[in-house]
Amino acid sequence: MNNEIKQSAILLIHCNDRPGLVVAITDFIHNNGGNILYLDQHVDRENGVFFMRVEWDLKDFVIQREKIAEYFSTLVGDRYGMNAELHFSDEKPRMALYVSKMAHCFYDLLARYESGELEVDIPLIISNHPDMKTAAERLGIEYHMLAINRENKQQQENKQRILLAEHNIDFIVLARYMQVLSDNFVKDYSQRIINIHHSFLPAFPGGRPYHSAYERGVKIIGATSHYVTAELDAGPIIEQDVVHINHKHSVEDIIRIGRDLEKIVLARAVRHHVHHDLLVYKNRTVVFE
Amino acid sequence: MNNEIKQSAILLIHCNDRPGLVVAITDFIHNNGGNILYLDQHVDRENGVFFMRVEWDLKDFVIQREKIAEYFSTLVGDRYGMNAELHFSDEKPRMALYVSKMAHCFYDLLARYESGELEVDIPLIISNHPDMKTAAERLGIEYHMLAINRENKQQQENKQRILLAEHNIDFIVLARYMQVLSDNFVKDYSQRIINIHHSFLPAFPGGRPYHSAYERGVKIIGATSHYVTAELDAGPIIEQDVVHINHKHSVEDIIRIGRDLEKIVLARAVRHHVHHDLLVYKNRTVVFE
Amino acid sequence: MNNEIKQSAILLIHCNDRPGLVVAITDFIHNNGGNILYLDQHVDRENGVFFMRVEWDLKDFVIQREKIAEYFSTLVGDRYGMNAELHFSDEKPRMALYVSKMAHCFYDLLARYESGELEVDIPLIISNHPDMKTAAERLGIEYHMLAINRENKQQQENKQRILLAEHNIDFIVLARYMQVLSDNFVKDYSQRIINIHHSFLPAFPGGRPYHSAYERGVKIIGATSHYVTAELDAGPIIEQDVVHINHKHSVEDIIRIGRDLEKIVLARAVRHHVHHDLLVYKNRTVVFE
Amino acid sequence: MNNEIKQSAILLIHCNDRPGLVVAITDFIHNNGGNILYLDQHVDRENGVFFMRVEWDLKDFVIQREKIAEYFSTLVGDRYGMNAELHFSDEKPRMALYVSKMAHCFYDLLARYESGELEVDIPLIISNHPDMKTAAERLGIEYHMLAINRENKQQQENKQRILLAEHNIDFIVLARYMQVLSDNFVKDYSQRIINIHHSFLPAFPGGRPYHSAYERGVKIIGATSHYVTAELDAGPIIEQDVVHINHKHSVEDIIRIGRDLEKIVLARAVRHHVHHDLLVYKNRTVVFE
Secondary structure, three states: OOOOOOOEEEEEEEEEOOOOHHHHHHHHHHHOOOEEEEEEEEEEOOOOEEEEEEEEEOOOOOOOHHHHHHHHHHHHHHHHOOEEEEEEOOOOOEEEEEEOOOOHHHHHHHHHHHOOOOOOEEEEEEEOOOOOHHHHHHOOOEEEEOOOOOOOHHHHHHHHHHHHHHOOOOEEEEEOOOOOOOHHHHHHOOOOEEEEEOOOOOOOOOOOHHHHHHHHOOOEEEEEEEEOOOOOOOOOEEEEEEEEOOOOOOHHHHHHHHHHHHHHHHHHHHHHHHOOOEEEEOOEEEEOO | OOOOOOOEEEEEEEEEOOOOHHHHHHHHHHHOOOEEEEEEEEEEOOOOEEEEEEEEEOOOOOOOHHHHHHHHHHHHHHHHOOEEEEEEOOOOOEEEEEEOOOOHHHHHHHHHHHOOOOOOEEEEEEEOOOOOHHHHHHOOOEEEEOOOOOOOHHHHHHHHHHHHHHOOOOEEEEEOOOOOOOHHHHHHOOOOEEEEEOOOOOOOOOOOHHHHHHHHOOOEEEEEEEEOOOOOOOOOEEEEEEEEOOOOOOHHHHHHHHHHHHHHHHHHHHHHHHOOOEEEEOOEEEEOO | OOOOOOOEEEEEEEEEOOOOHHHHHHHHHHHOOOEEEEEEEEEEOOOOEEEEEEEEEOOOOOOOHHHHHHHHHHHHHHHHOOEEEEEEOOOOOEEEEEEOOOOHHHHHHHHHHHOOOOOOEEEEEEEOOOOOHHHHHHOOOEEEEOOOOOOOHHHHHHHHHHHHHHOOOOEEEEEOOOOOOOHHHHHHOOOOEEEEEOOOOOOOOOOOHHHHHHHHOOOEEEEEEEEOOOOOOOOOEEEEEEEEOOOOOOHHHHHHHHHHHHHHHHHHHHHHHHOOOEEEEOOEEEEOO | OOOOOOOEEEEEEEEEOOOOHHHHHHHHHHHOOOEEEEEEEEEEOOOOEEEEEEEEEOOOOOOOHHHHHHHHHHHHHHHHOOEEEEEEOOOOOEEEEEEOOOOHHHHHHHHHHHOOOOOOEEEEEEEOOOOOHHHHHHOOOEEEEOOOOOOOHHHHHHHHHHHHHHOOOOEEEEEOOOOOOOHHHHHHOOOOEEEEEOOOOOOOOOOOHHHHHHHHOOOEEEEEEEEOOOOOOOOOEEEEEEEEOOOOOOHHHHHHHHHHHHHHHHHHHHHHHHOOOEEEEOOEEEEOO
16 A cells, blocks of 8 residues: 555536547546546436546646646636536645534544544634633634624624634534524535534424424434535535434434434535535535545 | 244233333233233333333133233223233234335235235235236235226225225235325224335425435435325334435436335335334334334 | 437456556547446556446447447557456346245346346246246246256256356346355356355355354344355355344344345346446456446 | 433343243332333243343332342342342443554543543543543543553553452443453453454454455445453454445545444443443343343
C-alpha cells in the first residue's frame, strides 16, 4: 500500500446526456498528461441526464492547477453545456458544527476529527446553548453561544454569517441543532448545510419523530441525513439507515437506539460531502462511493 | 429432537396491568396439570396494559379442551377483566388468498404451502383477474374470478362473503390484491385480513409507492405487512423490512428489488398470525416471537 | 421510459493498470459510432489491476457484431494486454438447474423464470432424486434423474456432460444440489457453476452449517452464493447476506429462516451472472451493479 | 412516563427443565409482596434447560434485600436445583476499561459514560500504551500504563489484579486491547471480561481479520462481542452485526467501516451485561432483551 498523498483533481459534472461525453472528458484529461484514478459515471435515463465523477493524478498534468477550471470549461464544458465543479484532494474543507444540547452526534464527529478520520478543519462551533463549550475548548475550537428566541433569530443569524465568513467556512453540519434556519440563510448555503433527522424520511418529518414512530407502532426506526432546503426535512437525502425495533421498546429505548443510528448516518453523509462524492439533481443525490 | 406433535393450548391475554396477573394465570395452568411450554409477557408501561402469550401441553391437563375457555374465564379472566383468546396448536387455520395480476407473493405463499412450511389450509383463492387460475388448479384450490368495477363492488363482495362462509375461512391474505375493500367488509373481518404494502409505512401510503420513493430520492425502500382497517394503509403493522438502494436504481429496478422484500415480509406476517403470536392493542401489535 | 429493447454490446475487461486505458477503450467505441450506455471502472490498487464493464448501443456502430471481438482485440486489447469478454444484450444465456430434494431455491428460480424476471432459457434440469419432476414438466423443461452413488459418480457426470452439450448450456446453477462435483467437471465449467451455501462463508463451510451455527451460538446466520472451484466452498463469492437470530431459535427455526435468505442470495447471484456484471480475479469478484 | 427510579430485584435462573418452575418462582415473588415488572423465560428443548430472567419491584416486598438470596435458595432454588444470580437495579456495576492505541471503541464508551447512557462506574483504565491518558484524566479516571512484553506479562497481570481488586471492579471491557490475557486471568474473571473482535466469528478469528476478509473477497464484514475464554475468540457470543462491502473497498476502507460496527456492537454487549440481561450456558448466551 502506498500512503504517500497524491495531489489529484476531482471533477463533478452533470449535463444533458448525449453521445461522446465520456470520451470528451477522458480525452481532455489523458491528452494533457493526467492519469485517471477513479471514474464513476451514471446516466439518469428517466430525465436524460449524465453524471460523472472523475479524479486524476496531477503529477504529470500539463495544465496548472489554477487554470484547470478555465481550460476545462473552454475546451469541453461549454461545448456540451456541462455543470462542472472542480476540487483538489489536498484542500481540506472547512466545516462549522452547529449543536444544541444533545451530545451524541457532536461527540462522535469530534472523535472522528481528533483521530484524523474526518479530513476537514473545524475552526468554529455554534450553539444556542453553553453545554458543549468545554469539549470545544479542549480541542481548541472557537465556541460561540448564540441563544435563539423569536425576537432575535434574524440578528443571531447575522452574527453567524459574520463568523462563518471570518473562518472561511465551506459547509455547516447540524449535529442535532434544534433550530430551524431562515429561508434566506438556507438559500445562501445551498447544498452546504447537512442535517441529521431522526426518522426514515419522508416518514415522520418535523418534531418528535421517535414519539410518532412509537405511536404508529412501526417495526423499524431510521435516520436520514440530508442537505437543508427551505422546506423542512424535504431536502436531498444523502444517507439513510434503519434498525429493527419491537413492541418491547419504549419511547426512551427508541431514542437510545436511534442515537447510534443518527451518529453513523450523519458521519457517512459528512464523509461523502468532504470527499466530493455527491451531486444533487432535482432534489435527489447521486452518491458515487 | 422430538418430532411428535404436541397438543397444546395457547392463550393470548391482555388487560389492565396490576399485581398478581402472572401468578393467577400460571397457577391456573399448573394447578390443573398443564406444563407451560412457552410464556411471553409484556407490560406496556405507557398505557398500563399487560400482555401475555402462554402455551401449555394438554397431555395431563385435567380440564377438557372444550371447557378450557369457560373455566379460565370464570376462574381467572373475569376477575381481572382480561381479554383472552384461546387457540389449539393442532387446529389448522383456514386461509383465503386474494390476488390480482402480480404473482410473486402469491407464488411464494403457494410454494410455502405446498412444501408444508405454512401450516394452514387454503381452500379458496379469489381474484379480480383470471391469471392465476392454472396455478390454483394445479394445487386443487378453488379459484373464483370476481372482476370488480365501480358498479358491482358491493355485489362482488357479497359473493365473496358467501364463499368465505362456505369454506369456513378464518383469515384472508391480500397477496398484492389491488382492490380496496369496503369499510363494512373490513370491519367484519377485523384483525383477520393481512395486507402487504410496498413501502415502509407510514411513508408512501396509497398508490405507486415505488414511484414516489424514486421521486423523493430515498436510499432505502421497504415493505410493510399489516392488518387491514378502514383507513387505507393505516392498520396495525405486523412486520416491516427494508433494503438499501442507490441512485443507479431506476423505478423498474426498485420494483424488482421490492418484490423480494414483499414476499418475505408478507410470509413472516402470515406465519405470526397462524402461530397466534400476535396481539393488537390501540393499532399497535405485540408480536411474541 | 423506453421499453424498446436495445441491442447493445457488453465488454468485460481486466488487465494491468496503466495510464490511458479508459481513453483507449472509450475512443474505440466512440470513434466507431457506438454510444456508451453504461461504464463502470475499478482499479484494484493493491494488485495494480484495472477492471471495466462498458456497454454501448449497437444501432450506429460501424463494426459488424461478429467482427467486434476481433477488431477490439487487434486495435486495443492486444496492445494493452487486456483480458476481454464480449457479450450481447439480446443473447439469452442457457442455464441448467441442478437440484436434490430441497425445493425452496428451485421453486423460487422457476417462479422468476416463469414470470420473465430471469432472462435466461432453462432447457434442462438435472437431479439425483425424482422429486421435482412434476414441477419441471409443468414448465416443459427436460428433467433427468441421475442418481449418484460412490461407484457411478464419474459415469453419471459423463451423462451430464452429454446433456449439457446437447442443450448448449452456458452455465449451471446448483439450487441446493447436495452432491460434490468432481474436480475435472468443475475445471471444465470454471466460473460457470453457481452454488448457494447456507452460511456466511468462510464461517461454517461443508455440511450442516446451520447445526454448527446453532452450536456456536452465533447471533447472525448467512447465505453465500459463489462460483464452484475444486476446493469445497472456497470459490469466488458473488453475493452474501445475513439475518439476525437469537437464543429462542432452534435448529429447525434457523433452517426455516435460512431458506428465505438462500433463495434471495442465489437469485441475486444468478442475475449478476446473466447480466454479465461479474469479473473474477484471484478468487475475488468484481460485481458492477 | 415515570422517571422515578424503582428499586427492583433481578433474578437470572437456569436449571433442568421440569413442570412447575415458572409457578414456583412467580409464587415466591407474588406471595411475598413483590410485583413482577418483567418476566422472560426460555426453554432450550434440545438440552432440556430452563432459563428465566425475572425482575420485581421491592417496594412492598417483605423479605429484606440482604436475605432474598438465602430465602430464594432455601424455599425454591435448592428444591429444583436452580443456578440463580441475584442483582439489584440500583447497584451500579464497576467497570475497568482496557485499551491499546486504537481509540474509537474507547472514545465511544467514554462518551456514553459521560452522557449517563452507560449506567456503570468506571474508576480504572488500563493500557499497554500511554496514548489515552489525557482522555482518562479529563474524566477523572485513574489511568495505568502497564506495557507488556514477553518477559513481564505475568508480572504486569499481577499488577492488574491488584488494581482491579483495589477498585472493586466487577467486570472488564477490552476496547480493542491488543494483548492476549493469560488463561489463569481469564478463568478468574470468567464471564466478566467482554471483548470486541472485528469479524463475524467464527470467520476470521485471530489477528488481522479485515485483511483476511479482503483477501477472501467477502461481501459482508462483521464485528462480534463475546466473553473472553481461554480459547482465543471462541467465547460465548453476546452480540454480532455486519455491514455490506463491495469490491471497491480497500483494506483501509474496510478498517474504517468496521470501526463504526465495532463500537456499536461492543456498546450493545456492555449494556446487556450491565442490565443483567445475559445468561451463559454451554458457551452460548441467552440474551433477554
